[in-house]
Every structure is written in C-alpha cells, then in structure tokens.
Amino acid sequence: MRDSEFIRGKVPMTKEEVRAISLSKLNLGTAASLLDVGAGTGSVGLQAAVEYPNLTVFGIEQKEIAVALINENKEQFGLTNYEVALGKAPVELSQQYDRIFIGGSGGNLAEIIQWSYDHLPEKGILVLNFILFENALEAMNVLEESDFKEVEMVQVGVGDWTKLGKGHYFKPQNQTLIISCEK
Numbered sequence: 001m002r003d004s005e006f007i008r009g010k011v012p013m014t015k016e017e018v019r020a021i022s023l024s025k026l027n028l029g030t031a032a033s034l035l036d037v038g039a040g041t042g043s044v045g046l047q048a049a050v051e052y053p054n055l056t057v058f059g060i061e062q063k064e065i066a067v068a069l070i071n072e073n074k075e076q077f078g079l080t081n082y083e084v085a086l087g088k089a090p091v092e093l094s095q096q097y098d099r100i101f102i103g104g105s106g107g108n109l110a111e112i113i114q115w116s117y118d119h120l121p122e123k124g125i126l127v128l129n130f131i132l133f134e135n136a137l138e139a140m141n142v143l144e145e146s147d148f149k150e151v152e153m154v155q156v157g158v159g160d161w162t163k164l165g166k167g168h169y170f171k172p173q174n175q176t177l178i179i180s181c182e183k
Contacts, residue, residue: 011041026125031099035059035101035116045057059083062086090112097120125183149181
C-alpha cells in the first residue's frame with residue numbers, strides 16, 4: 001500500500017518500503033493473529049489487515065492522538081479485523097498471537113521482548129523496527145541472550161527521487177534497522 005492511502009497526521013509512520021520488508025519478515029500467510037505494539041499510525045497492522053482479511057490484528061498505542069488516527073484509517077479502509085487499544089506495553093493480554101510487530105517500545109524494550117516471547121506460540125515470529133542504533137543494539141543483546149531463534153537484523157536505506165534546481169537527487173529517508181526472530 002502506498003503511504004498516500006493513509007490518513008496522515010503528526011504521528012510517525014513506517015514508510016511503505018520499510019513496511020513491505022517488515023510485513024515480509026512477519027510471514028503473515030500462515031498467521032491467524034498479529035499484535036502491533038507501539039502502533040503509531042497503525043500503518044503496519046492496517047496494511048496487514050487489508051492484505052490478509054482473515055487475519056485478526058490488535059494494536060497497542062500509548063498516544064491518544066495516534067489511536068484516533070488509527071481508528072480513522074480503520075474506518076476509511078472498512079476494516080473489521082483490526083482493533084486498537086490505548087495503552088503502553090507490556091499490557092495484560094488474554095491470548096497469544098502468531099506474529100508480533102514492535103514499532104515502538106516507549107523505553108522498556110527488554111521487558112517488552114520477554115513479554116512478546118510469552119505471548120507467541122512455538123514458531124511464532126517477532127519483528128522489530130528501529131531508527132536508533134542504540135535501541136537496535138539493546139534489542140539484539142536481549143534477543144541473543146533469550147530463547148529466540150534465527151535472530152537477524154537488516155538495515156534498510158531508502159531514498160526518494162526528488163527535484164533540486166535543474167537536476168534530481170535521492171532524498172534519504174531515515175535508515176531503519178529491522179530485526180526478526182522466531183520463538
């Protein structure tokens with residue numbers, strides 16, 4: 001999905017190229033449920049809900065303005081398989097999720113990673129996105145000391161073709177570090 005399809009606000013959004021890779025890493029084709037932690041604009045979970053109508057998506061977001069934006073987009077896309085709650089992970093959950101995506105942690109990353117492990121079934125997949133190296137390194141250290149398997153990190157750099165005077169250049173987006181692993 002293109003970024004332009006989403007109602008945008010002042011809430012950070014996972015851009016479409018990074019979203020495509022993150023969704024690929026989540027391997028949603030065999031999943032029944034996705035937990036979107038630190039959902040922001042909800043772009044990852046919303047796109048997953050659009051592309052996989054049988055997937056149940058639950059988002060957690062700590063900012064009221066972001067929850068309102070997610071609900072606007074949910075309505076715009078006519079989605080019935082996406083729900084969002086105001087809260088800061090880790091929150092009490094009554095079920096496990098086949099896939100978990102962490103787009104934001106709010107600073108308690110180690111606790112959220114352990115909480116994610118506890119809410120994934122065997123072979124469940126966890127994907128995390130970061131723009132800050134320190135946060136990605138913290139996550140890698142925690143994951144490498146945990147029982148997660150197949151821990152991988154890739155760096156994604158995207159530039160948009162942009163006119164500048166008589167010429168063009170690739171205006172860079174934030175470099176994004178994508179970590180994926182399996183329980």
